[in-house]
Amino acid sequence: MPESTEAKKVYRRLQEEDFKLTRQRRIIVGTLLRCRDTHPSAEELHQLVREELPEVGLATVYRTLDLLERLDVIRGVNFGDGRTRYELTSELHQHHHVVCGRCGRIEEVDEDLLGDVEDRIAERTGFTILDHDLKLYGICLDCRQTIEDDDAGSEL
Amino acid sequence: MPESTEAKKVYRRLQEEDFKLTRQRRIIVGTLLRCRDTHPSAEELHQLVREELPEVGLATVYRTLDLLERLDVIRGVNFGDGRTRYELTSELHQHHHVVCGRCGRIEEVDEDLLGDVEDRIAERTGFTILDHDLKLYGICLDCRQTIEDDDAGSEL
């Protein structure tokens, strides 16, 4: 697996800030880039990383996630399932999350429609708004289909 | 402390659903109503409840929170500080949270401006949207004042 330009950008970022570029960090960054659409938790990421380098410890994954978060490469998001999940900040030009309450699938919606909402709230509260986080909860198309099929079955 | 009509409404709710109205549950409900604007965590709530009835166990608090959440009396919210905080659902006609990243203060904004955003996202993703959660992160007025004062001091 050749290393992407994106990975190299992160490596450079680490070195600029005088952090060492270890094998573990390279693999963790690579894995995060490869999982860009799955929002992995620390534990899930750890499993994937171990496929490539089995002796990596979970603590290293946590420490690296912490580091990458401080470098603003990734960002922790909480979907209320008891663990922090991570996404690349480069993805978030500005997007929202749509979570299916049945199967847990998370989709992203690239669109920022919240500019004027922010302005209005800033005015009303006196806060300086720096960021926002919008999650929408519902049922995805597949699950709705399944539910409807089940209903049809039980109605006979 | 006389029991509010609101508390009584919750008690009735519990009994309708065949749950027993224990002293612990009454006190927990009362405390939640009294803390409506603080978004307490289970542990914080437990401390407050113990002021009134010291032998209440933390597990009971968790179990009661769980029950009240299932009865849709309260709702867990995650502000990313590692513990679940709770708010009354009666408060959420539809509101958003504004969190100060410096002092942690949470303010609520009562206004729902997201109807058409929801519609657009439903159309685009195929999801049936049932609910949403908008958090805004920034710096509150007091903290900005403090920061500016500090800056002024260090500039001399």
Place this chain on the structure above:
DNA sequence: ATTACTGCAAAACTTTTGCAGCGGT
């Protein structure tokens, strides 16, 4: 060579669970 980084194990912290006894109904 230096010293940041790692793996492991232990600790810390939030939340859940098992069980014997208590208390609403």
Place this chain on the structure above:
DNA sequence: ACCGCTGCAAAAGTTTTGCAGTAAT
């Protein structure tokens, strides 16, 4: 009197930390 609820303590799950050894610069 029944059986749901409670307190306690133990367990479970996620994240953090201490430390001795390893590896990047």
